[in-house]
Amino acid sequence: MPLLQFDTTLTLPDDEKRQFTDAVTDLYAEEMATTTGHVAVVVREHESSNLSLGRAVDGPLLFLNADVREGRSFERKRAFALAAMELAHERFGVPEANLKVVFSEHAGEEMMGVDRVGGDWSRVEE
Structure with missing residues (x-):
């Protein structure tokens, strides 16, 4: 039950x-070997003065805080982070220096919806 939270200085139309x-x-489903039904994504737009990154260059900023269930390999998390950053770079022109991803891992039982409580992650067929 991941929660993927994007904070950005971009201003995007609803359809984008x-x-x-x-x-x-x-x-996320592809790189983390799961289904899509439980993936939550948030996009929060900010004034440029509200976000900062020391290495940033001119252009928009985009940060991803990915709250995920513990148990996935570094390689899976890195593959997802790179794919998400590439998507933002290609789709919106966010300079690579202005992209950042942070993972926070949680026990499955700490991730819940009204209808379910997450369990431990286990590898599916790959």
């Missing part, structure tokens, strides 16, 4: 946000 969240959901 929806296309982006749909694409991120699909990338």
Whole structure:
């Protein structure tokens, strides 16, 4: 039950946000070997003065805080991070220096919806 939270200085039309969240959901499912039904994605737009990154160059900023269930390999997390950053770079022109991803891992039982509580992650057929 991941929660993928994007904070950005971009200003995007609703249809572009929806296309982006749909694409991120699909990338997450592909790279993290899961289904899409439980993936939550948030896009928060900020004034440029509200976000900062020491190495940033001119252009928009985009940060991803990915709250995920513990158990996935570094390689899976890195593959998803790179795919998400590439998507933002290609789709919106965010300079690579202005992209950042941070993962926070949680026990499955710490991730819940009204209808379910997450369990431990286990590898599916790859």
